[in-house]
Amino acid sequence: METITLRVLPCGDTALLVESSGLDDVLALHAALDVDRPDGVVDLVPAARTLLLRFDPDRTDAAAVERAVRETRPSEVTRSGGELVEIPVVYDGPDLADVAHHTGLSERDVITEHTGYEWTVAFGGFAPGFGYLAGGSPRLEVPRRAESRTRVPTGSVALAGTFSGVYPRSSPGGWQLIGRTDLVTWDVDRDPPALLRPGVRVRFVEATTSADSDGPASTGGAA
Amino acid sequence: MTGLEVLAPGPLATVQDLGRPGHAGIGVGVSGAADRGSLWLANRLVGNDEDAAGVEVTFGGFAARARSPVTIAVTGAPCPVTVAGRGAAPDSVLRVPAGADLRLGAPSRGLRSYVAVRGGLTVPAVLGSRSADLLSGLGPQLLREGDVLPVGPAPARFPVVDGAPGRPIAGDEVTLRVVPGPRDDWFTARALETLLSEPYAVTSECDRVGARLDGPELSRAGVGELPSEGMVSGALQVPPSGKPTLFLADHPVTGGYPVIAVVVAADVDDAAQLRPGARVQFAPARASARPGATSSGRSS
Numbered sequence: 007m008e009t010i011t012l013r014v015l016p017c018g019d020t021a022l023l024v025e026s027s028g029l030d031d032v033l034a035l036h037a038a039l040d041v042d043r044p045d046g047v048v049d050l051v052p053a054a055r056t057l058l059l060r061f062d063p064d065r066t067d068a069a070a071v072e073r074a075v076r077e078t079r080p081s082e083v084t085r086s087g088g089e090l091v092e093i094p095v096v097y098d099g100p101d102l103a104d105v106a107h108h109t110g111l112s113e114r115d116v117i118t119e120h121t122g123y124e125w126t127v128a129f130g131g132f133a134p135g136f137g138y139l140a141g142g143s144p145r146l147e148v149p150r151r152a153e154s155r156t157r158v159p160t161g162s163v164a165l166a167g168t169f170s171g172v173y174p175r176s177s178p179g180g181w182q183l184i185g186r187t188d189l190v191t192w193d194v195d196r197d198p199p200a201l202l203r204p205g206v207r208v209r210f211v212e213a214t215t216s217a218d219s220d221g222p223a224s225t226g227g228a229a
Numbered sequence: 230m231t232g233l234e235v236l237a238p239g240p241l242a243t244v245q246d247l248g249r250p251g252h253a254g255i256g257v258g259v260s261g262a263a264d265r266g267s268l269w270l271a272n273r274l275v276g277n278d279e280d281a282a283g284v285e286v287t288f289g290g291f292a293a294r295a296r297s298p299v300t301i302a303v304t305g306a307p308c309p310v311t312v313a314g315r316g317a318a319p320d321s322v323l324r325v326p327a328g329a330d331l332r333l334g335a336p337s338r339g340l341r342s343y344v345a346v347r348g349g350l351t352v353p354a355v356l357g358s359r360s361a362d363l364l365s366g367l368g369p370q371l372l373r374e375g376d377v378l379p380v381g382p383a384p385a386r387f388p389v390v391d392g393a394p395g396r397p398i399a400g401d402e403v404t405l406r407v408v409p410g411p412r413d414d415w416f417t418a419r420a421l422e423t424l425l426s427e428p429y430a431v432t433s434e435c436d437r438v439g440a441r442l443d444g445p446e447l448s449r450a451g452v453g454e455l456p457s458e459g460m461v462s463g464a465l466q467v468p469p470s471g472k473p474t475l476f477l478a479d480h481p482v483t484g485g486y487p488v489i490a491v492v493v494a495a496d497v498d499d500a501a502q503l504r505p506g507a508r509v510q511f512a513p514a515r516a517s518a519r520p521g522a523t524s525s526g527r528s529s
Contacts, residue, residue, distance in 0.1 A: 015411035018491030019514065021461050023411040040254075051253040051459030053483050058459025060250075063494065130256035131457060131483030134365050137255075194355050194367070200255035 014072050021060045034080030044074035052129040052204050088205040094213035095163050099183035108148045119143035125208040135174030135192025137202030154180035161186045231297040235376040239290025242372040246282040249358035253482050260362035263478045263501035264341050267305035271345030274302035276386040281349030282359035286342045289335040295325040300347035304395050306339030321392030339398035339502035348381040363437050364479040401507040405496045406514040412487035420447040431507045437479040446471030457483040463492030
């Protein structure tokens, strides 16, 4: 028997913020509510410790949404049941040496650790198509860079905190860049547009050379 | 050839509809008209579906030429409107002959005016919406001189009234109702009292993402970092400076600073009409059942 402690906090009059003790609980709750969405809930926003539920006040109210959340049985399938995406990575990122230094690992060991675990998309939020990947190697915990880069190239594979991520488009960013992938993780003309949606499992695979060194082209790799 | 040719966008003009809800999990915000009620009214006046796309004009200055006869309505921040050089009424159904110009002057109150065109603007949709999200870059670009905005086929429904009074757009003294939380417990008790009693001024840092406010600092009760969490329109997020930012349509999907209170949904449209220099008074929303904070045991 497992008990999840939830705090349900008001977030204006058309949303509730549900706080749990950690990421695993959020993932489980999100997975369950995403499959069986309470009436009138129009958006679910998972994050590291919270799940925001936005609702349509013409169709439901805060009390009904709170009741639905508290009656939900958190899903147990999050760690194994989600779609699996393989991401081919060329590990030649500009921060690979720094990450090795921070973690006390060799660069080779960093690659082994990064490819040796199955990650899970926990939540998004930084930019369209960016997924915070959790559940990877505990040895790869690193701080963000002291200075953000004004431009991180599309497809950069990065680490920060206990998370990994893939920059879906070129953008500013402060994560440690360890490699790059040609896999297109974000395409508004594709359905679904984001490859890395909450609940999707990810395995990084070392690629010796990128399929097209001039830029992202390949869409292969999705399982 | 049908369409509306942009002669001048003014300080900022974008295409907006009611946005793209439901994609927050992949980092896509709702976006859409900052003052949804005003776009809704403009669409209703010209007989459009409520989710048709129109132009959101920021502080007037917008001018466009009809390439074919179009039926339009201008709502939101009240501004001088001319059609073919003659004065025309806001919040009413206007016919613009082919080749004639529509011009909007600077609003006397408020910030954002809306132009709906019968048939709707049919620029390409992205993830089901034609809204320009200026934070994420999704959707159409900012409007520029020379752009031609395609207009869709007229809906079967005809305009049923010649005009309808819009919601009164407040001047430079506005009261917005808020619900405390979700992170009011990150602040001193005095901070919430201050927020609910002292006026705040809208600074020049005021766009579709949000409005930075100036006023008494809202002090935190302790130190610590909040893991990023989901944000909503109307949220008053307080960075370490202690000066709140009021989030609007293009707010980030998640944010890492605590939200002391959230403007009620019915007042967010008014918040979107605040312009630099306006003074805001926050008032507690009528008390409603506050969700509990108890633990819930369950077996799994």
